[in-house]
Amino acid sequence: MQNVLSKARTTIGALILSLVGHGAPVVADETCQSPYMTPIKGQEEFVYVWTLGMDGVGDESDKLVTIDVRPDSETYGKVISTYSVGGQHEAHHSGLSDDRRTLWAGTLDDSQLYLFDIATDPAKPRLKKHITDFVEASGGATGPHTVFALPGRVLITATSNNRDHGGRSALVEYTNDGDYVATYWIPTPDNMQGATGKEFADGYNYDVRVLPRKNIMLTSSWTGWSNYMRDSNEVLQDAEAMKRWGNSMTIWNLHTRQPLKVLQVPGAPLEVRWALGEDHNYAFTHASLTSKLWLIYQDDKGEWQAKDVLTVGDPENPTFPGSIVITNDDRYLWWQGIADGTTRLIDVSDPFHPKEIYKKKIGAQINMGSSSWDGSRIYFTSSALSKWDRDDEQAEQFLRAYTWDGKELKQSFSVDFVAEGLGRAHQMRFGAHSLYSDVQTAQR
Amino acid sequence: MALGTLLGALAAASAAGDEDVDVRALARVAAPPLGLPAVPVPADNPLTAAKVALGRKLFFDRRLSHNRTMSCAMCHIPEQGFTNNEVATPVGVRGRSLPRNAPTTYNVAYQRSMFHDARDTSLENQIFGPLLSPDEMANPSVGFLLETIAGAPDYAGLFEAAFGGPVDVIKLGQALASYQRTVLSGNSPFDRWHFGGESDAVPDAARRGYALFTGKAGCVACHALGERDALFTDHGLHNTGIGYVLVAGRAERKDAVKVELMPGVVVPMKLKRGSGGGARREKDLGRMGITDDPRDLYAFKTPSLRNVALTAPYMHDGSLRTLADVVRFYRDGGTPNPALDPLIRPLDLDDDEVAALVAFLESLTGDDVDELTADARSVAVGN
Numbered sequence: 001m002q003n004v005l006s007k008a009r010t011t012i013g014a015l016i017l018s019l020v021g022h023g024a025p026v027v028a029d030e031t032c033q034s035p036y037m038t039p040i041k042g043q044e045e046f047v048y049v050w051t052l053g054m055d056g057v058g059d060e061s062d063k064l065v066t067i068d069v070r071p072d073s074e075t076y077g078k079v080i081s082t083y084s085v086g087g088q089h090e091a092h093h094s095g096l097s098d099d100r101r102t103l104w105a106g107t108l109d110d111s112q113l114y115l116f117d118i119a120t121d122p123a124k125p126r127l128k129k130h131i132t133d134f135v136e137a138s139g140g141a142t143g144p145h146t147v148f149a150l151p152g153r154v155l156i157t158a159t160s161n162n163r164d165h166g167g168r169s170a171l172v173e174y175t176n177d178g179d180y181v182a183t184y185w186i187p188t189p190d191n192m193q194g195a196t197g198k199e200f201a202d203g204y205n206y207d208v209r210v211l212p213r214k215n216i217m218l219t220s221s222w223t224g225w226s227n228y229m230r231d232s233n234e235v236l237q238d239a240e241a242m243k244r245w246g247n248s249m250t251i252w253n254l255h256t257r258q259p260l261k262v263l264q265v266p267g268a269p270l271e272v273r274w275a276l277g278e279d280h281n282y283a284f285t286h287a288s289l290t291s292k293l294w295l296i297y298q299d300d301k302g303e304w305q306a307k308d309v310l311t312v313g314d315p316e317n318p319t320f321p322g323s324i325v326i327t328n329d330d331r332y333l334w335w336q337g338i339a340d341g342t343t344r345l346i347d348v349s350d351p352f353h354p355k356e357i358y359k360k361k362i363g364a365q366i367n368m369g370s371s372s373w374d375g376s377r378i379y380f381t382s383s384a385l386s387k388w389d390r391d392d393e394q395a396e397q398f399l400r401a402y403t404w405d406g407k408e409l410k411q412s413f414s415v416d417f418v419a420e421g422l423g424r425a426h427q428m429r430f431g432a433h434s435l436y437s438d439v440q441t442a443q444r
Numbered sequence: 445m446a447l448g449t450l451l452g453a454l455a456a457a458s459a460a461g462d463e464d465v466d467v468r469a470l471a472r473v474a475a476p477p478l479g480l481p482a483v484p485v486p487a488d489n490p491l492t493a494a495k496v497a498l499g500r501k502l503f504f505d506r507r508l509s510h511n512r513t514m515s516c517a518m519c520h521i522p523e524q525g526f527t528n529n530e531v532a533t534p535v536g537v538r539g540r541s542l543p544r545n546a547p548t549t550y551n552v553a554y555q556r557s558m559f560h561d562a563r564d565t566s567l568e569n570q571i572f573g574p575l576l577s578p579d580e581m582a583n584p585s586v587g588f589l590l591e592t593i594a595g596a597p598d599y600a601g602l603f604e605a606a607f608g609g610p611v612d613v614i615k616l617g618q619a620l621a622s623y624q625r626t627v628l629s630g631n632s633p634f635d636r637w638h639f640g641g642e643s644d645a646v647p648d649a650a651r652r653g654y655a656l657f658t659g660k661a662g663c664v665a666c667h668a669l670g671e672r673d674a675l676f677t678d679h680g681l682h683n684t685g686i687g688y689v690l691v692a693g694r695a696e697r698k699d700a701v702k703v704e705l706m707p708g709v710v711v712p713m714k715l716k717r718g719s720g721g722g723a724r725r726e727k728d729l730g731r732m733g734i735t736d737d738p739r740d741l742y743a744f745k746t747p748s749l750r751n752v753a754l755t756a757p758y759m760h761d762g763s764l765r766t767l768a769d770v771v772r773f774y775r776d777g778g779t780p781n782p783a784l785d786p787l788i789r790p791l792d793l794d795d796d797e798v799a800a801l802v803a804f805l806e807s808l809t810g811d812d813v814d815e816l817t818a819d820a821r822s823v824a825v826g827n
Contacts, residue, residue, distance in 0.1 A: 088538065110512060140825060164530070226528070231541050234533070236703045238531055240530055240756075240765065289706055387539050
């Protein structure tokens with residue numbers, strides 16, 4: 001563990017030194033990633049989009065789509081590679097190993113894990129391993145979601161289970177080679193595993209992020225397969241189903257993977273974003289159902305607490321945020337609304353008193369946002385879930401790239417995922433040749 | 445099935461699972477809990493421990509669906525009353541929306557017909573409905589399903605041991621029926637009071653509720669009792685107006701509905717235009733969808749009331765959330781419609797009487813619920 005913490009400190013320290021020492025950012029990497037992950041030196045060159053197969057579109061199958069984002073490339077803003085895995089599995093999130101050689105892509109429906117080699121030729125990812133026994137190996141966890149890099153390991157949040165397809169689930173740990181290590185179930189009232197906060201525990205799970213210097217891991221909560229796989233009209237009109245959304249976050253001991261405290265955070269708190277400053281011991285999350293921004297922080301006594309600090313948009317007309325992105329100086333946070341297709345910039349420099357300062361309509365619907373490390377480029381994708389996406393005449397599926405100059409978002413390019421025969425664009429990850437200096441890379 | 449034959453089967457109990465569990469399962473059938481009649485067992489499918497164990501294993505095996513995500517038990521969840529308490533209507537393969545609530549499998553051995561519209565005739569047959577329905581388990585063919593089972597190493601020899609031959613359609617139906625036939629639940633507080641003579645087995649409210657149930661509320665006309673046992677069903681089909689509600693509701697439906705996003709937070713929300721890839725909730729004609737007989741319009745089967753406190757939400761579409769909601773629905777005379785069953789009429793019940801009826805219904809929970817759950821979970825989920 002000492003090595004883990006030491007490496008984390010080194011990595012974070014290197015990043016901070018890079019930023020401070022040069023006055024202007026010289027490294028580019030997406031924010032919100034694992035501190036154990038190798039950074040990209042220079043601009044991201046490729047955006048990998050884990051894409052859901054869509055009826056009537058292309059081969060209708062889930063696929064990894066690679067988009068060229070090298071500004072000087074002849075194929076800038078174009079799709080340069082696709083890898084279809086065959087069939088529709090509810091592709092959703094993906095993540096990178098600490099060495100960024102492998103992109104792990106999970107499926108929420110049938111719990112597949114596809115491991116893509118993005119090091120041999122970053123412009124053309126290739127499947128190197130397909131894990132089909134995630135459920136069996138984990139002891140019943142289903143619906144792999146977040147893939148979070150730990151040193152030599154990945155930690156995967158599962159979102160459901162094989163006993164009732166409800167929201168009770170677990171964290172599942174693998175080696176970088178794809179070998180199962182362990183399962184850690186989220187605390188429930190009848191099995192708190194030593195944690196406090198029994199009155200808030202629901203066993204649900206969604207995202208995970210860590211704060212190594214505090215030896216803390218934080219998980220959030222969503223809903224189970226029976227809700228996220230189901231048509232949204234049906235769920236919204238089913239009073240029983242609407243009671244089955246996560247209302248908790250869990251503080252864990254990162255080293256031992258033991259839960260310590262369950263916090264009450266109602267309304268399906270989704271993405272976890274720790275502030276990056278070395279003395280910023282707080283994280284944000286967005287309650288998707290209530291459109292509230294929550295702050296997770298240590299109080300004067302060192303106790304972890306949760307507080308809602310902002311309602312974004314009209315409470316009577318929730319934005320249903322799908323993702324948040326924090327900037328590398330912890331001053332701002334991008335908020336992506338599924339319902340209104342709008343991204344909002346929130347000033348979080350005072351984390352207890354955030355303010356919305358800018359907004360821009362990106363499309364009919366947006367879900368994910370990914371920012372370059374320096375914050376000058378931000379990418380948006382459209383799809384939430386196959387059965388939650390808009391389906392009216394305004395429905396669209398896209399990746400749109402923007403530049404941010406501190407005042408205005410300006411579109412750089414847009415890829416129409418329907419016209420291109422691709423499907424529903426969801427999670428993005430960045431790649432670059434510069435990560436793999438030890439590899440004889442293919443054509444630049 | 446003759447008692448002697450069953451006892452013989454008990455003695456020869458051996459199967460893939462926990463032998464004690466299988467022995468107890470057979471014992472439940474041989475001597476049903478208080479309040480339940482003798483279990484009808486088809487002459488061509490006598491119960492054996494090997495069949496029960498095999499049927500249980502199949503029931504909990506998610507490999508029995510096209511993409512290996514759905515088992516029978518994903519909609520008939522042991523800890524949720526062998527139905528799904530968390531949704532009004534269950535969710536099929538790839539999230540397909542299903543129009544009807546999952547009926548409990550408690551005491552399904554006594555059902556004379558299967559499904560809410562009584563379209564199938566036996567437990568042995570009915571399983572092929574969900575196994576092959578593209579909205580439920582979505583096996584693309586019988587052959588695909590049989591090959592899946594035959595090719596699974598952990599099934600090697602099990603059909604041979606239970607039936608003397610490899611898996612086929614008949615044996616598959618018989619194995620699943622054999623397990624389900626053992627899920628018997630009785631000896632409830634009501635049974636111990638009414639049939640067992642324990643005067644203090646139920647609270648006063650439940651006794652008052654029973655008097656109303658069999659008296660002025662008239663529930664017993666459809667939820668019938670016998671002299672020595674009670675299944676609380678007439679095995680018939682009735683139009684209570686619940687089916688008509690859906691039709692009327694659709695006609696009036698607007699683009700927005702009120703949604704409780706979290707306790708106490710209710711907002712109007714705009715619905716999508718289409719189904720988003722899920723199956724559309726279509727008009728449900730009930731039994732008429734099978735018979736084409738207008739007299740069967742919106743007619744659905746009378747469910748048993750045993751363990752009803754565990755099987756929310758209620759009615760064929762899961763539209764009522766609590767037992768009190770159900771009692772009030774009948775108190776108000778159901779939903780008027782041209783084909784409303786004449787047995788459904790407004791009832792003169794005050795709130796205390798509604799509460800008494802609920803107390804009675806809550807007294808129908810069998811004493812072996814935990815045992816049945818443990819029995820169910822004695823087998824590993826197949827993935």
